Amino acid sequence: MGGYENGDSPAAVAGEDGVVLGVDGGTTNTVCVCLPAAMPPPESPAAVPILARAVAGCSNRNSVGESTALETLEQVMTQALTMANTDRSAVRAVCLAVSGVNHPSDQQRMLEWIGSLFPGNAKFYVENDAVAALASGTMGKLHGCVLIAGTGSIAYGVTEDGKVARAAGAGPVLGDWGSGYGIAAQALTAVIKAHDGRGPQTSLTGDILEKLELSSPDEIIGWTYADPSWARIAALVPVVVSSAEDGDEVANKILHDSVQELADTVIAVVRRLRLCGEDEKDKFPLVLVGGVLEGNKKWDISGEVIKCISKVFPGTVPIWPEVCMFVTMPF
Structure with missing residues (x-):
């Protein structure tokens, strides 16, 4: 945040x-x-x-x-x-x-x-930072669901009587798909597969090589493992979004798949806690936090995530916090 x-x-x-x-x-x-x-x-x-x-x-x-x-x-x-x-x-x-x-x-x-x-x-x-992220969107009231999609991803929910549930948030090895790391790692994989002849050609190749100042996809392997920190990989998300906005099919598929992963993460938490009520139509706050969900002009990731969730839970009330968690947590 x-x-x-x-x-x-x-x-x-x-x-x-x-x-x-x-x-x-x-x-x-x-x-x-x-x-x-x-x-x-x-x-x-x-x-x-x-x-x-x-x-x-x-x-x-x-x-x-x-x-x-x-x-x-x-x-x-x-x-x-x-x-x-x-x-x-x-x-x-x-x-x-x-x-x-x-x-x-x-x-x-x-x-x-x-x-x-x-x-x-x-x-x-x-x-966990998800607890604070939820509070940041509800001015300190711990009720509803929060979706964080930054370098990693997690959905966390709390009922009015204090029951909690979470989904994802397990790190890149165990599958924070839809996160910044997940999106960027899929893009790097797509470039390697295209170079090998195992996958379709994609403009991600040229775009990522230019961003990393590399001359060949072969060099991506060395770049990746020289410092495989999660945030360093996730920093490539804007390149993926730009390629998708320019019409690249591979980049668009990565983003569409990531949107569905993020939506499924929220849906799992909301259903487990029945935040949407028995008929799945009750209103509940959904706080959205993280760089992946922030302000893309043409490829609106957060907007697409909300559309997917709202098809299942029409009572979803999206909230974008004005302030980070530390202002609203009850000391």
Whole structure:
């Protein structure tokens, strides 16, 4: 849920009541905001008095390893506190919403680690980033479904009585199809297959070679495995979208298949929780987050996903958050 730069925050001053930290940890980047602990409930996202905002790299432990992920989290929190002219002793609460936190044991390890960094009277919350993404679209109310499609993908839902369900979010090896990584990996595979004569010719070949400044599809193999980080691969999504907009059949098939994968991910969660009611016609909020779902002009991925879901659940109410999770999570 990026798009931020360090220091990009409105003027505000930390008070004697201390501060709270909210961290949105993703596979592409990690964002931390520092907020006054005495802040009243905001009437709108624009009313939140952000003291400081800091940005760092990937903090998904499944992508970069636990040690590097924790280093990134500590770095971004320290940076936010420094920018707010305060320190760890002023922290009253920390909310970590991090991709890759998939099991209670993951939460417990993170809670023990974060507790070693800050005062003993501080409150700590650790969740998967999908929980925070849902809250970001509902101003803190955990009800409905969220679809994240960035470097990875996940659908996460919560009923009004607290039942939860998720689908996907298992990483590229186990199939985050429809994610940025999934789209780009299929495009790279299509280029190799076309080069081998095992697949149709595609303009993706020339477009990707130009983007990567390579001269032959043979070089793609070395480029891919030189640094197979998920975000690096996923960064090729705009090339795939551009090729599809120019009419390439292979690129269009990749995007259509990805749309269906994302829609099926949401449908699975909504059905499991019966968010749509017994007759599958009740209204429910669907929060959409992530770079794959954002603003393509001609090839509107999020629009196509919503069409697929709405055919099954006509009560789908799509929401695009105005603000990232850390403003709306209940500290």
